[in-house]
């Protein structure tokens with residue numbers, strides 16, 4: 114679930130892109146990159162690492178220009194190699210750089226077309242590099258030396274006709290502007306805003322509203338499913354609905370885990386949705402668990418805090434911060450590889466024994482995916498002297514792989530795949546386990562007053578893939594290619610780009 118940003122400003126944009134990427138860091142911590150443009154030249158810096166590690170002062174000084182795009186990566190295709198850090202670049206036509214959040218589901222076919230029919234070379238296994246080449250091919254096919262917005266949108270309509278999956282994309286067309294677009298179902302989020310300066314209006318497109326808020330950009334609106342926005346170098350703004358308008362079906366897991374709580378996606382506050390998740394789960398506990406003996410509610414930091422607080426309030430039970438999070442360790446779920454994830458849970462979370470000793474504790478997590486976190490924490494709770502350890506998950510059982518930009522490719526790695534709640538409970542070592550119902554989760558996210566979203570991409574919970582092109586064979590191949598064992602294999606280290614990053 115990468116973070117993307119694009120800015121067309123009146124002054125240098127490197128710092129504002131850096132700041133936005135820092136605010137989007139929770140969406141991807143494997144690699145980061147930025148391209149800026151000045152006087153027809155491009156400047157690229159990208160590498161593995163967190164945003165603050167990738168961009169040092171010496172790099173920032175070279176990233177000049179009033180227009181640029183950035184990316185924070187969490188790999189869902191290809192490898193974690195620095196060669197697959199984004200933005201990607203192709204020189205023809207115009208010089209195009211691209212940053213992508215999401216995952217294409219017809220990459221194999223596209224890669225073949227790009228090579229055999231479009232006569233283009235792809236140097237990595239990244240779906241985003243394929244996407245860039247499809248865009249470049251279609252822009253080239255339009256055949257305009259000086260493309261107008263209508264030419265760009267025409268080519269983009271053909272791109273939409275070719276690509277499938279979940280995607281939010283931002284691309285810099287050198288000398289012309291920034292083009293950003295969102296998949297036809299609105300699975301991945303994309304929003305834009307503006308900021309007034311003495312020299313005119315500046316624009317930012319980003320994955321989450323939090324990036325706009327913090328930089329003083331006023332949120333204008335979400336980009337609609339299948340819609341594109343083009344901000345030219347003179348800061349004129351253009352829109353085009355590139356596919357027939359559909360209802361938005363944003364990814365439900367954004368509200369559960371991915372997005373920051375202070376973000377608003379498709380006019381739904383992530384914070385409010387998480388409060389509602391807590392409320393619904395507390396109702397379920399009250400209904401199914403008469404005369405429970407819970408002494409204390411303890412969140413598994415960070416993401417579950419909002420829901421846990423509401424559960425405690427509704428059940429009228431003390432809420433305690435019994436687990437302390439090391440603020441210097443990133444999110445464990447988006448780390449590549451199970452060994453590092455397991456080790457990081459212990460490094461990241463440490464119990465306050467006093468809050469567990471001789472108590473019946475209800476641990477709350479936002480989701481249980483591989484079960485890595487809950488298993489370790491339950492063990493810790495017992496070591497700290499808990500009398501009984503219950504666990505509640507604000508999301509239902511995650512039973513199916515994700516194909517739209519979350520790295521859950523292998524059903525076998527999901528603890529709930531093919532298992533009942535009782536079996537999962539036993540495996541993670543809890544005394545009792547309770548999951549949110551899917552309908553309750555959906556209702557927790559619907560905000561009839563502010564948003565017209567009524568449906569979501571719920572594929573990880575119910576196995577229904579809304580893009581319609583996912584079958585058993587696709588999932589089988591994905592599992593073979595991207596399971597944890599496979600991913601820990603060797604990775605190419607050369608840069609993929611013809612434009613060498615510094």
Ligand SMILES: O=P(O)(O)OC[C@H]1O[C@H](OP(=O)(O)OP(=O)(O)O)[C@H](O)[C@@H]1O
Pocket residue numbers: 370413414415416417443444445446447478479480481482483484485486487
């Ligand atoms: O069952 P698992 O495979 O362990 O995955 C689920 C856990 O991973 C995430 O936490 P993470 O540490 O990534 O981030 P957070 O600090 O935002 O909660 C999520 O919040 C759950 O705690």
Ligand SMILES: NC(=O)CC[C@H](N)C(=O)O
Pocket residue numbers: 114115116141186187188189190191197213214215216217239240241518519
């Ligand atoms: N998490 C994402 O959005 C990943 C983008 C792209 N598929 C990559 O692997 O780089």
Ligand SMILES: [Mg+2]
Pocket residue numbers: 413414415416417478479486
């Ligand atoms: Mg967590």
